[in-house]
Amino acid sequence: xxxxxxxxxxxxxxxxxxDAQLMENYLMSQTTATAPILLWLxxxxxxxxxxxxxxxxxxxxxxxxxxxSAGRSGKNPVPHxxxxxxxxxxxxxxxxxxxxxxxHSTYMENMEAWCRSEWGNGYVxxxxxxxxxxxxxxxxxGKGVLDFSQPKDLEKRLNECVRIGIRGEMQSDVELWxxxxxxxxxxxxxxxxxxxxxxxxxxxxxxxxxxxxxKAIWNLNANAKLISANEKDNRGFVFSGRFExxxxxxxxxxxxxxxxxxxxxWLIQKQGKIIGDKMLVAWGTGGSDLKGVLNDTxxxxxxxxxxDKNRIADTQREFSQRLEAAVLRQEQDLRHNxxxxxxxxxxxxxxxxxxxxxxxxxxxxxxxLIGNVRRWxxxxxxxxxxxxxxxxxxxxxxxxxxxxxxxxFAEGVERGGKIxxxxxxxxxxxxxxxxxxxxxxxxxxxxxxxLLLKAYYPLHYxxxxxxxxxxxxxxxxRTNFKEVGTMDVNRDSIDIPYNYGRWLACAHExxxxxxxxxxxxxxxxxxxxxxxxxxHPAKYMSIIQHxxxxxxxxxxxxxxxxxxxRDKISAKLNENSLEEVVGARHLDGRMILGFQSQMEAFRNxxxxxxxxxxxxNEYIDE
Numbered sequence: 001x002x003x004x005x006x007x008x009x010x011x012x013x014x015x016x017x018x019d020a021q022l023m024e025n026y027l028m029s030q031t032t033a034t035a036p037i038l039l040w041l042x043x044x045x046x047x048x049x050x051x052x053x054x055x056x057x058x059x060x061x062x063x064x065x066x067x068x069s070a071g072r073s074g075k076n077p078v079p080h081x082x083x084x085x086x087x088x089x090x091x092x093x094x095x096x097x098x099x100x101x102x103x104h105s106t107y108m109e110n111m112e113a114w115c116r117s118e119w120g121n122g123y124v125x126x127x128x129x130x131x132x133x134x135x136x137x138x139x140x141x142g143k144g145v146l147d148f149s150q151p152k153d154l155e156k157r158l159n160e161c162v163r164i165g166i167r168g169e170m171q172s173d174v175e176l177w178x179x180x181x182x183x184x185x186x187x188x189x190x191x192x193x194x195x196x197x198x199x200x201x202x203x204x205x206x207x208x209x210x211x212x213x214x215k216a217i218w219n220l221n222a223n224a225k226l227i228s229a230n231e232k233d234n235r236g237f238v239f240s241g242r243f244e245x246x247x248x249x250x251x252x253x254x255x256x257x258x259x260x261x262x263x264x265x266w267l268i269q270k271q272g273k274i275i276g277d278k279m280l281v282a283w284g285t286g287g288s289d290l291k292g293v294l295n296d297t298x299x300x301x302x303x304x305x306x307x308d309k310n311r312i313a314d315t316q317r318e319f320s321q322r323l324e325a326a327v328l329r330q331e332q333d334l335r336h337n338x339x340x341x342x343x344x345x346x347x348x349x350x351x352x353x354x355x356x357x358x359x360x361x362x363x364x365x366x367x368x369l370i371g372n373v374r375r376w377x378x379x380x381x382x383x384x385x386x387x388x389x390x391x392x393x394x395x396x397x398x399x400x401x402x403x404x405x406x407x408x409f410a411e412g413v414e415r416g417g418k419i420x421x422x423x424x425x426x427x428x429x430x431x432x433x434x435x436x437x438x439x440x441x442x443x444x445x446x447x448x449x450x451l452l453l454k455a456y457y458p459l460h461y462x463x464x465x466x467x468x469x470x471x472x473x474x475x476x477x478r479t480n481f482k483e484v485g486t487m488d489v490n491r492d493s494i495d496i497p498y499n500y501g502r503w504l505a506c507a508h509e510x511x512x513x514x515x516x517x518x519x520x521x522x523x524x525x526x527x528x529x530x531x532x533x534x535x536h537p538a539k540y541m542s543i544i545q546h547x548x549x550x551x552x553x554x555x556x557x558x559x560x561x562x563x564x565x566r567d568k569i570s571a572k573l574n575e576n577s578l579e580e581v582v583g584a585r586h587l588d589g590r591m592i593l594g595f596q597s598q599m600e601a602f603r604n605x606x607x608x609x610x611x612x613x614x615x616x617n618e619y620i621d622e
Contacts, residue, residue, distance in 0.1 A: 045129035091134030276427025284337030297399035501594025514551035
C-alpha cells in the first residue's frame with residue numbers, strides 16, 4: 001500500500017497547490033477523452049453549429065465519468081454521463097441503418113436521472129432537451145461533419161467522442177467541457193448515488209467502496225487496470241486462495257481510487273518516461289521530477305554548474321567538485337517532499353497493469369539516496385569528450401552514462417546507423433539498473449559482460465557508435481580493474497592486457513593518420529583484426545606491425561612521437577616474463593581500458609604538445 005499511499009498524498013498536495021494541469025484534466029470523477037467532434041447548441045436547446053477538430057493535440061479534453069464508465073470494457077460498455085461517443089448520443093441512428101438503440105437509450109436514461117435530481121445542471125438540461133429531438137446525425141451531416149456515402153469514414157466518426165458548447169446570444173460562448181459548475185454538480189450527484197460503504201485500506205477511512213477501478217492510465221486506448229478483480233466472470237477458472245470475494249483481499253473507496261489513479265495519470269502526463277515497453281515515473285509529494293538522477297551526469301548538473309559548455313579543461317577533480325555541488329543542491333530540493341518514489345509500470349496483459357519496480361524514500365533516507373546517486377556518477381565517470389571543429393580543440397567532458405544508454409548498448413544492435421533493441425528486453429534491463437543508482441546495489445555482471453563482448457567487434461558498428469560503446473563499457477568496468485581503470489593513461493603499469501590495448505591504439509593511430517593525410521577512408525588493420533588480436537595478442541601484434549610499416553614510412557618524422565609511445569609500451573610489456581607475454585590469450589576488459597585511455601590521450605591537446613613536441617602533431621579529427 002506504500003505506492004498507493006504516496007500517490008494519494010501526491011494528489012492531495014497538488015490539489016491544495018491548485019496545479020493547473022491537475023485542476024483542468026485530473027479531478028475526481030473525470031477522465032480524459034479524445035473528442036474531435038464539436039457540437040454547438042443555443043440556450044434554447046436548438047442546433048447552432050458543428051465542426052471537426054483535426055489537430056490531435058487539441059482533441060483531448062476532460063469529461064465527467066462514473067466508476068463503471070471509467071473502467072468500461074466488453075460488449076456492452078457503460079456510457080459516460082455527458083460527453084461520449086457519437087454512437088451513444090445519436091437518437092436518429094435507426095433512420096441511417098445504425099444499430100445503436102440500446103446504447104442511446106441507456107445514455108439518455110442516465111442523463112435524465114441526473115437532470116431530475118437536485119443536482120441537475122442547467123447546461124445539462126439544455127443538452128438533454130436537444131438530444132431528445134433525435135436529429136444529431138442529420139445536423140452533423142448538414143454541416144459536413146458526417147458523410148454517409150463513405151461507410152468506413154462513418155464508422156470511424158461514430159466511435160469518436162463529441163464535445164458540446166453553448167452559443168450565447170447575449171453573452172460569450174460557453175465550452176461545457178471546461179465548465180466548473182458541471183463538474184461540481186456531477187460530483188454531488190455521484191456521491192448521492194453511492195450505496196455500499198466500508199473501510200478503505202489506503203486512506204484508513206470509511207467511505208463508498210469502488211468496484212470498478214479506472215483504466216487508460218498511461219495510454220488513452222489501453223484497457224489495462226492497476227486494480228482489478230473479475231471473479232464473477234471467471235469463477236471456477238481463477239484460484240482465489242483463501243478469498244471468496246475481491247473485498248476480502250482489498251477494499252478501496254471510490255474517492256481514494258479516483259485520487260490515486262488521477263495522480264498517477266497526472267504524473268505520467270507531466271513527467272513520465274517510456275523505457276522500452278514500460279513507463280517510468282520518479283516523483284516526490286512536493287511535485288519534484290527525479291528521473292534526472294537516472295540520466296547521465298550532464299542532466300544531473302544544473303545550468304549554473306555547467307558554466308561554459310565548451311571549456312577544454314574538465315579534470316577528475318573539477319568533476320568531483322561539480323558533482324559535490326549538484327548533490328548538495330539535489331538533497332536540499334528533496335527536503336521539500338514528504339516522500340519520494342521510483343515506479344515502473346508494465347502492461348503485463350491487455351487488461352492488467354503490473355508494477356515492475358517500486359522503491360520509496362522517506363526524509364530520513366534522503367541522504368542515503370543521494371549518497372547512492374553520487375557514488376554511481378562518481379564511480380562510473382568517464383571522458384565523453386568531443387572535437388570542436390571551429391576551435392580545433394578536443395573538449396573533455398567527464399560524466400557517467402545514463403542507465404538508458406547502458407541498457408540500449410548492452411541489449412541492442414546497430415541498424416541503419418542507430419542502436420536498436422527489443423523494447424521488452426531493453427525495459428527489463430533498465431529496471432535491473434535502477435536499483436544500482438538509487439539503492440546502491442551492485443551492477444549485474446551479465447550486463448557488463450554483454451557490453452564487453454560487443455566492444456570486441458568494432459566492425460559491427462559505425463565509428464561513432466563504437467566509440468560511444470567503448471566509453472560506456474569503460475564506465476561500467478573501470479571499478480573491476482582499479483589499477484588501470486583510470487581515465488588518464490597509466491604509463492607506469494606493466495599489466496599485460498592493459499598494455500596490449502595501449503599498443504593496439506598506437507598502431508591504429510599511426511595508420512589512421514596516414515590514411516587521413518592521403519585522403520583515404522577505410523578501416524585500419526587494427527580495427528579489422530581487433531577481435532583476433534584480443535584472442536591471441538602476441539601473434540596478431542606481429543601481423544599488425546608488419547602491415548603498418550608502410551604507413552610509418554608515409555608519415556616520416558610525424559610518426560616519431562607515436563613510435564616512441566609504442567616503444568615505451570613494448571618496454572612495459574617486456575618487464576613481464578616472456579612466457580606471460582607470449583602466452584596471453586582472450587584479453588579481458590583491461591585491454592579495452594588500455595585502448596580507450598590511450599586513444600583519449602591522443603585526443604588531448606596538452607598531452608599531444610607535451611609528448612609530440614609541437615602543434616603539428618595535434619589530434620586529427622576526421
